[in-house]
Amino acid sequence: MKIEPITGSEAEAFHRMGSQASEKYNEFVDLLVGAGIADGQTVVDMCCGSGELEVILSSRFPSLKLVGIDLSEDMVRIARGYAAEQGKALEFRHGDAQLLTGMEDLVEKADLVVSRHAFHRLTRLSEAFATMLRLVKPGGAILNCSFLQPIDFDEPGFRKWIEFLNQRPWDSEMQAVWALAHHHAPRLEDYREALAQAASETPVSEHRIWVDDQGYGVPTVKCFARRAAA
Numbered sequence: 269m270k271i272e273p274i275t276g277s278e279a280e281a282f283h284r285m286g287s288q289a290s291e292k293y294n295e296f297v298d299l300l301v302g303a304g305i306a307d308g309q310t311v312v313d314m315c316c317g318s319g320e321l322e323v324i325l326s327s328r329f330p331s332l333k334l335v336g337i338d339l340s341e342d343m344v345r346i347a348r349g350y351a352a353e354q355g356k357a358l359e360f361r362h363g364d365a366q367l368l369t370g371m372e373d374l375v376e377k378a379d380l381v382v383s384r385h386a387f388h389r390l391t392r393l394s395e396a397f398a399t400m401l402r403l404v405k406p407g408g409a410i411l412n413c414s415f416l417q418p419i420d421f422d423e424p425g426f427r428k429w430i431e432f433l434n435q436r437p438w439d440s441e442m443q444a445v446w447a448l449a450h451h452h453a454p455r456l457e458d459y460r461e462a463l464a465q466a467a468s469e470t471p472v473s474e475h476r477i478w479v480d481d482q483g484y485g486v487p488t489v490k491c492f493a494r495r496a497a498a
Contacts, residue, residue, distance in 0.1 A: 272389075273340035274317075278445065283318035283346050293324050296384050296413060300325075303411045303492060307331040309379035312403055314365040314396070315339070315386030319347030323354045335374065337363040366395040371403060379408045385488075387414040388453035397466035397491070406498040412491040415453040416479060425487040432486045450486075459489050471496040 274282055297305075305311065307329040313321055316336030325332055336358065338344050344360045351358040363370040365383065381400040390396050400410040418429060433447055454462075460477055467475060475493035 275340055275342045279340060279342040279346060293321050297324060297328065299411060300382060303380060303409050305380055310377055312337065312374060312378045312381045314381060314383040314400060316347060316360065317343050319350045319360060321384060322358050323351055323356055326356050326358060334358055336360040339364050365399055366390060366392045368399060368402065374403050376405045378403045378405060381410045383412045385414055387412050388449055393454060393458060393462035394465040397463050398469055401466050401470040401495055404495050406495055409492065409494045413488055415450050416487050416489045417453050417455045418450055420456045421487055428481065429486045456489060459491055463491050463493060467493060
């Protein structure tokens with residue numbers, strides 16, 4: 269399932285789920301506030317899905333310039349429609365987080381490049397972090413939140429994960445999708461190595477990787493880096 273774009277009925281299901289869980293996005297917004305997000309900035313959301321985060325951010329920070337990018341053309345279509353329904357004029361593009369193709373005009377233009385619950389699907393993790401760092405301007409920051417291999421969970425974290433899967437009010441297909449998302453997710457060390465590789469190509473002044481349960485009540489990986497100032 270890795271790097272296969274989310275399409276068709278699965279894309280619609282993810283949108284239904286995301287549009288009904290705004291409080292989970294608000295937790296991620298709190299992380300963005302800590303990373304320095306502010307009105308008037310340019311923010312790029314890699315693997316933006318169906319646009320829920322963009323709608324929430326545009327309401328909280330009306331002067332943000334937001335660009336959402338996703339590999340799935342179905343997700344981009346849904347995101348554009350959802351934003352329009354919410355009365356938001358937002359930009360969404362089709363693109364691969366692991367490549368700069370179609371994003372050349374954004375190189376060193378963003379104050380913040382973010383991604384939420386997507387990088388565990390990628391096959392070239394270091395290239396994705398490299399793309400994020402190339403898009404952010406000197407002194408800007410990147411923040412990624414994604415899933416962790418269950419093998420790296422401690423016992424309480426593993427129990428939370430099982431409870432999370434069992435209690436979701438989804439059909440069996442969506443439960444399987446979420447279980448596989450964790451199953452195929454990188455190890456914690458994979459995230460560390462990928463970010464370190466990207467930082468060796470585009471120097472950073474600080475970086476941090478940590479694990480907590482902010483986001484969905486299960487352990488997730490947070491990867492933060494600030495690009496070195498010019």
